Amino acid sequence: MTVDLQDMGQKAQQASYQLAQLDTLQKNAVLSTMATELEQRSQEIIAVNQADLANAHGLTASFSDRLTLDKERIYAMATGLREVINLPDPIGNVDKAWVNNAGLRIAKRRVPIGVVGIIYEARPNVTVDATGLCFKTGNAILLRGGKEALQTNIKLVEILRAALVKHNLNPDAVQILTETSHELANEFMQLTDYMDVLIPRGSARLIKAVVQNAKVPVIETGAGNCHIYVDETADLQMATDIMVNAKVQRPSVCNAAEKLIVHKSIAREFLPQVAQQLAKYNVELRGDRQACDILKTKCTLASPEDWDTEYNDYILAIKVVDSLQDAIKHINAHNTKHSEAIITNDYTNSQLFLDQIDAAAVYVNASTRFTDGFEFGFGAEIGISTQKLHARGPMGLEELTTTKYVIRGNGQVRK
Amino acid sequence: MTVDLQDMGQKAQQASYQLAQLDTLQKNAVLSTMATELEQRSQEIIAVNQADLANAHGLTASFSDRLTLDKERIYAMATGLREVINLPDPIGNVDKAWVNNAGLRIAKRRVPIGVVGIIYEARPNVTVDATGLCFKTGNAILLRGGKEALQTNIKLVEILRAALVKHNLNPDAVQILTETSHELANEFMQLTDYMDVLIPRGSARLIKAVVQNAKVPVIETGAGNCHIYVDETADLQMATDIMVNAKVQRPSVCNAAEKLIVHKSIAREFLPQVAQQLAKYNVELRGDRQACDILKTKCTLASPEDWDTEYNDYILAIKVVDSLQDAIKHINAHNTKHSEAIITNDYTNSQLFLDQIDAAAVYVNASTRFTDGFEFGFGAEIGISTQKLHARGPMGLEELTTTKYVIRGNGQVRK
Known part of the structure; x- marks a missing residue:
């Protein structure tokens, strides 16, 4: 033939x-x-x-x-x-x-x-x-x-x-x-x-x-190393619900979240709470030193490669940051330009995140899992483009x- | 360095x-x-x-x-x-x-x-x-x-x-x-x-x-093997003016016309008329057999390569066709998808040409030289895309x- x-x-x-x-x-x-x-x-x-x-x-x-x-x-x-x-x-x-x-x-x-x-x-x-x-x-x-x-x-x-x-x-x-x-x-x-x-x-x-x-x-199309950033003023219950949804509702797909970035001022309160919910789905947690200090045995130390890895699996890497600007800098350095979310109740910070994050879809207070032709209301999807042309x-x-x-x-x- | x-x-x-x-x-x-x-x-x-x-x-x-x-x-x-x-x-x-x-x-x-x-x-x-x-x-x-x-x-x-x-x-x-x-x-x-x-x-x-x-x-960006097709019902004075403008107003650029396609029913009347005007600018004419039969010594026989060549010079190749469909077929087979024009007074033919020609810009009764960011009114131009994405x-x-x-x-x- x-x-x-x-x-x-x-x-x-x-x-x-x-x-x-x-x-x-x-x-x-x-x-x-x-x-x-x-x-x-x-x-x-x-x-x-x-x-x-x-x-x-x-x-x-x-x-x-x-x-x-x-x-x-x-x-x-x-x-x-x-x-x-x-x-x-x-x-x-x-x-x-x-x-x-x-x-x-x-x-x-x-x-x-x-x-x-x-x-x-x-x-x-x-x-x-x-x-x-x-x-x-x-x-x-x-x-x-x-x-x-x-x-x-x-x-x-x-x-x-x-x-x-x-x-x-x-x-x-x-x-x-x-x-x-x-x-x-x-x-x-x-x-x-x-x-x-x-x-x-x-x-x-x-x-x-x-x-x-x-x-x-x-x-x-496709690659998605997506982040959820939980800001100081976040509603922590909302942040937990969104983080769990973005991670476990369908972990194998490109719009599932792979990373959790947390502002230091709420890390001690928020991380145990979200870890407890994620544990129900046996999500493996890998954290930076600060996250591991808080989560103790529930968390192993992340390697540098973790920040660039799309797991497509029940694994989440967690980073604690000093400021919104540090979060934005980290995300722009490691993301695949797919979907990124901030959970916040601060007007200015929501605007800064939407403006400064370089990605196909940027969210305030919603799960990254919505980046999808059907969810957007297009009625169809041939793929999700992560490039900038066309x-x-x-x-x-x-x-x-x-x-x-x-x-x-x-x-x-x-x- | x-x-x-x-x-x-x-x-x-x-x-x-x-x-x-x-x-x-x-x-x-x-x-x-x-x-x-x-x-x-x-x-x-x-x-x-x-x-x-x-x-x-x-x-x-x-x-x-x-x-x-x-x-x-x-x-x-x-x-x-x-x-x-x-x-x-x-x-x-x-x-x-x-x-x-x-x-x-x-x-x-x-x-x-x-x-x-x-x-x-x-x-x-x-x-x-x-x-x-x-x-x-x-x-x-x-x-x-x-x-x-x-x-x-x-x-x-x-x-x-x-x-x-x-x-x-x-x-x-x-x-x-x-x-x-x-x-x-x-x-x-x-x-x-x-x-x-x-x-x-x-x-x-x-x-x-x-x-x-x-x-x-x-x-x-850029390559332009552009055609002017003169249909049976064309206003021949308009066709001459447009052909001359598209060829000689600035021959070195991509939106200048390189080819003239003429319906057989008007070729005998139109070709000598347009040739006379083009002669004023010393435009070299290369034709198919029918065009050369009409234009005699003013025209040399085109080679097969001519139909795919962007001269960017005072040269024009001329082809006589039996029908609008033959013109469309020839243009789609040889053009660089830049700019193409029909000169016609027939409503149906104008629609067919606009619909069926595959190019970035398709014209009825106008010079291809208008394909330009400034002429379009954009106020600027970084280039003319001849691809289809973005x-x-x-x-x-x-x-x-x-x-x-x-x-x-x-x-x-x-x-």
């Missing part, structure tokens, strides 16, 4: 021109067919998925779980596509419009990006989720999934393409790499002639590899679009 | 945190001082620039001209800085704000990008222009200019930094590489820990090298900003 990426890219670009011309009702009709086809062909998908699982060796239980599709999960993917139908279509919206000095009517119109590349790992639902969001926004998609899910992903793409054909549309709007070698992955990341953006979805290791190797513009924070449908200037004149020439 | 780029990057990032907190009046005061200092120290600048010119060997006249600074040009740079004072400051603007289901008050606020890298060639005015725009938007700037202008650029940066110091601000907001080796340029393009975006300004060769070598997110088309101050989500709660935790 050989994959001709240049050919795939060219076909994707051709298909993208057709997609860009579809109206919302046409796109929604296709999404509906995709959903129905997935449901109707769920047995086929499950059979292939079972084979993928049987072929994979030495998987951890959690990896195996992420890879597995059953009827319920396939129906959930179909439901996800139907939810995308209900979202407003950003394509064609005009962000702004004006008349320039020469009398040209200039409009900045939302258009599809073109060809979106997605590189991901075990979870086959990404195949369907990402396709739904890219299709709704008129983008062609090139997928490169993990090797363990290869046949499952190929089957899903076959079904999604069949839905396009049923609507007399070019199926090359949805394509997947049928080989998962590293050489091909590198070529995929450098397909600059045809791919307009590449979005990695998965582990920190994957994202780092993509940033290192890609020549296509990348949207970096998109920052949760990315919904609008972040899968770009703009073009549409200019109407009546013979204007430049003087 | 050794340059420690990591150290420069770290210092730039530190300075960027200070810049982000300045209000508009503070920033404007600094810009004013920068302008005054440049004027007052113009003799110093000219002396160093003369030395740069004396050290450079084998320069073309046009290169030498771009490199040269005299009192008039220095005063023009100062005037440019004062114009930036008058532009509205986008920092702090809220793009949108809403309350989510949990009652969180979410605002998407404009903030500086952080540290902007600029890599450029001969023209020392880029040093001052780019610094003014980055400073107004609260960004620290790292500059890497061409080797021929090195001492001039170092002197300009010394003066700009002195203005910062006069206002008790960290001068590391403006830094320049004092060595111009290729190794250092590569390291510059890969300074991912500290540089948030890299903008190349210069030749197609420079931009290509940056896209190939950078690991920092790049905004690709910024597309002329980039003004807003394109030098990003957003952060500022979220105010009263104890919300995620359910």
Whole structure:
């Protein structure tokens, strides 16, 4: 089997021109067919998925779980596509419009990006989720999934393409790499002639590899070394509730808190209180010397690496600071620019924190766990950008679009 | 002399945190001082620039001209800085704000990008222009200019930094590489820990090298293989005026037209008419067979490479097409996604062209020469983006900003 990426890219670009011309009702009709086809062909998908699982060796239980599709999960993917139908279509919206000095009517119109590349790992639902969001926004998609899910992903793409054909549309709007070698992955990341953006979805290791190797513009997603700073004037009950929620409600995700920073004036009162609650969830505490002095045996001394580590686990590192400015300095030096919160009742300090912390989302008196496309009300999420270009924070449908200037004149020439 | 780029990057990032907190009046005061200092120290600048010119060997006249600074040009740079004072400051603007289901008050606020890298060639005015725009938007700037202008650029940066110091601000907001080796340029393009975006300004060769070598997110600017398509119903006088303007008003720039596409039904009438006008400016015409059949000795046969070439010169390639769809297909296959125009009086065709052409700016009945930050009314321009992420088309101050989500709660935790 050989994959001709240049050919795939060219076909994707051709298909993208057709997609860009579809109206919302046409796109929604296709999404509906995709959903129905997935449901109707769920047995086929499950059979292939079972084979993928049987072929994979030495998987951890959690990896195996992420890879597995059953009827319920396939129906959930179909439901996800139907939810995308209900979202407003950003394509064609005009962000702004004006008349320039020469009398040209200039409009900045939302258009599809073109060809979106997605590189991901075990979870086959990404195949369907990402396709739904890219299709709704008129983008062609090139997928490169993990090797363990290869046949499952190929089957899903076959079904999604069949839905396009049923609507007399070019199926090359949805394509997947049928080989998962590293050489091909590198070529995929450098397909600059045809791919307009590449979005990695998965582990920190994957994202780092993509940033290192890609020549296509990348949207970096995911890494979250998030902090909760508890200020002197914090309501300590609120601070405890938020800290516990941000740490344990779902520790494996990027918007979970990994660090607790506490003002020294309340550390002695607050730390035992929050430690008691965290102990109920068996959260391991690692502190600086001051935190350990207060928490005694409940806490081990943190290493310098701890401050830069995203645990994604039931572990929390704690630092005691002398001032808000020390907290801000520490956070800006160690965070991954994802989500940071202050718990305070001081107006000035809340403003300083919001203004001076460099992150995609900055919170006063709320859990960092809200940094999420659904919680923000976008109705969808293709990822959470931790970079500053194009998109920052949760990315919904609008972040899968770009703009073009549409200019109407009546013979204007430049003087 | 050794340059420690990591150290420069770290210092730039530190300075960027200070810049982000300045209000508009503070920033404007600094810009004013920068302008005054440049004027007052113009003799110093000219002396160093003369030395740069004396050290450079084998320069073309046009290169030498771009490199040269005299009192008039220095005063023009100062005037440019004062114009930036008058532009509205986008920092702090809220793009949108809403309350989510949990009652969180979410605002998407404009903030500086952080540290902007600029890599450029001969023209020392880029040093001052780019610094003014980055400073107004609260960004620290790292500059890497061409080797021929090195001492001039170092002197300009010394003066700009002195203005910062006069206002008790960290001068590391403006830094320049004092060595111009290729190794250092590569390291510059890969300074991912500290540089948030890299903008190349210069030749197609420079931009290509940056896209190939950078690991920092790049905004690709500049290349323009722009087309004028003259439709069957075009007002031929208007078409001639626009074609001549787009070709000869300033042939060396990216928004100048390089190609003329003509509908076959009017080619015989239109081509001799436009050729006659273009002949006044000694424009060389290269056509496909049909165009050459009509224009006879005024035209030579174009090679396949012509359709993909940005001449930046008094050369125009001409193609005759059977239909609007053929024109659109040809343009999408060969353009650089910069600026494209249709000249028509047909409503449907105008809509199809605007919808189906893939470019940063699409025009009906106007010259492509209007794709420009000043002509658009932005009051400034850091470049013209031909990519689709973050910024597309002329980039003004807003394109030098990003957003952060500022979220105010009263104890919300995620359910």
